[in-house]
Amino acid sequence: MTSAEKTALSGHGVAAPVGRDRELRLIGLFLEQAATEGGALLLTGDPGVGKTMLLDVAAAAADKAGTRVLRVAGAEFGDEANFSGLSGLLAPVLDHRRQLS
Ligand SMILES: Nc1ncnc2c1ncn2[C@@H]1O[C@H](COP(=O)(O)OP(=O)(O)OP(=O)(O)O)[C@@H](O)[C@H]1O
Ligand SMILES: [Mg+2]
Numbered sequence: 001m002t003s004a005e006k007t008a009l010s011g012h013g014v015a016a017p018v019g020r021d022r023e024l025r026l027i028g029l030f031l032e033q034a035a036t037e038g039g040a041l042l043l044t045g046d047p048g049v050g051k052t053m054l055l056d057v058a059a060a061a062a063d064k065a066g067t068r069v070l071r072v073a074g075a076e077f078g079d080e081a082n083f084s085g086l087s088g089l090l091a092p093v094l095d096h097r098r099q100l101s
Contacts (some may be wrong), residue, residue: 001051014056014057014060015053015059017050017053017054017057020054023054024054024057027041027054027057027058027061028061031056031058031062031065031067033059035065035067043055055071059071059078068093070090071083071087071089071092072088072089073088085093
């Protein structure tokens with residue numbers, strides 16, 4: 001990854017993860033493709049390995065590119081509310097639901 005590419009992905013007030021050039025490159029490619037075609041990217045790894053840090057970089061880059069970023073954190077299974085994750089994710093944009101066709 002060139003320093004220009006790294007700056008493009010990481011230079012949004014979010015610290016750049018050390019030694020994650022490959023992951024940053026994949027995230028950059030995903031964001032580019034998802035902007036026009038949509039898509040999903042599943043990020044997995046051991047506890048503390050830096051998943052949230054990479055998500056912070058991805059979210060900041062997407063936001064900078066003009067993409068609306070919605071975030072939600074998982075809740076313990078058995079939480080009293082069904083679909084609490086989906087509900088939390090969509091709550092900020094519920095006012096726009098009439099624009100859906
Ligand atoms: N590549 C990295 N470069 C610099 N700091 C890192 C890197 N990876 C992780 N860290 C630091 O390690 C700590 C844990 O990272 P983070 O919270 O992103 O991990 P996580 O995979 O989301 O953990 P969890 O599984 O607990 O959610 C944070 O302080 C983060 O800044
Ligand atoms: Mg995390």
